[in-house]
Amino acid sequence: MKPKILIIVADYYWHIAGGLQVAAEFTLQEESISKVKYKIIKVPGVFEIPVVISKNIKKYDGFIALGCVIKGETPHFDHISKTSINAIMKLSVDNKKPIGNGIITCLNRDQAVVRSKSKGQEATKAVLSVLKSF
Numbered sequence: 001m002k003p004k005i006l007i008i009v010a011d012y013y014w015h016i017a018g019g020l021q022v023a024a025e026f027t028l029q030e031e032s033i034s035k036v037k038y039k040i041i042k043v044p045g046v047f048e049i050p051v052v053i054s055k056n057i058k059k060y061d062g063f064i065a066l067g068c069v070i071k072g073e074t075p076h077f078d079h080i081s082k083t084s085i086n087a088i089m090k091l092s093v094d095n096k097k098p099i100g101n102g103i104i105t106c107l108n109r110d111q112a113v114v115r116s117k118s119k120g121q122e123a124t125k126a127v128l129s130v131l132k133s134f
Contacts, residue, residue, distance in 0.1 A: 010067025
């Protein structure tokens with residue numbers, strides 16, 4: 001049976017998220033050679049990713065969380081980054097399902113653009129690797 005993967009894309013920074021999504025889809029198609037079924041759900045920001053995973057946890061074998069948080073002038077960056085990533089890790093461990101972390105946390109847009117070139121692929125490969133080990 002084909003594993004089912006849900007890709008959740010936080011498109012607040014759509015120009016970054018779009019690149020992450022393209023890389024994830026390309027990697028799924030190239031690495032798994034049509035052995036994986038996947039769906040994409042878009043959410044407004046990374047804070048919404050854990051609830052979408054939680055709602056769909058029983059429907060999918062693995063998840064890929066994609067998005068970007070860029071530091072601003074307030075502590076909002078720290079709170080959103082930490083709570084979102086901690087919630088994703090808890091969901092993964094509690095449900096024993098791989099969740100690829102393709103959420104970029106950067107100090108500026110230039111860093112985000114550079115990291116977006118590899119992060120979607122890395123998160124996807126991580127999920128596929130863990131699924132193969134089950």
